[in-house]
Amino acid sequence: MSADRRPHGDGPHEDGTAVRDPAAQPERTRMAWRRTTLAFAAVVALLARGTLHDGGPPQAYAPAALGALVWLGFLALAHRRIRALDVPRPGPLGTRTAYTAAVCTLSVPIFGVVVWLW
Amino acid sequence: MIKRLWYGLRDPLRLWLAPERMRAEGTTPDYRFSLANERTFLAWIRTALALVAGGLAVDQFLTGLRPGPRAAIAVVLLAGGALCAVRAVNHWLRTERAMRRGDDLPLSRFPVLLALGTAVAALVVVAGVLLGELGR
Structure with a gap:
């Protein structure tokens, strides 16, 4: 994020008093999305491990492949x-994105x- | 009776089927509150993913247990994860609407139930591991 796109109030005032950093809000939300994507990857890896470990016919790998697609x-x-959060005043999360x-x-x-039923 | 049930269900159904209508109500809250609500939603999604991971792990790693109980624990944990994901959206929608309307934020018994459920699941897994070791 370039300095000129930061919202006002970010950093110390001219009189030297530090203010709370509103820019940390989009930042924290961005990181929350990253963490969630990472957690998702770990769960999909566990799912893939389950199918690969069992062996079996090729179609038994389908849930793992679908899981990887969903993760993508x-x-x-x-x-x-x-990307939408990388502005000074981001809009709220869309309902479609949440769904x-x-x-x-x-x-x-x-x-x-x-996988378990297979 | 049916009328009361309908009135009880109408509001959540509307919220679920036409969530965009929520945006027409009230005023847009401070973006920081919306972002906080979004992070809470994501935290619940991660909780759901953790429950799913627990279910998959029980199925894959608790091989000392007999298949029946092992599958039962795994399916309960997976179902809990699914429930948690659905509830995450529902709670996010209700909180977002309450903030737009200026209402109090919705209260929920879900965290208490989830905590109790997780504690029971953990004890069952511990018992399963111990019994599996003893039976060997």
């Missing part, structure tokens, strides 16, 4: 939101049950 989708979603994020998360336990 989540990564793209997080990336879009992170998509939840559906991505919801699909992982479903794949997990599918």
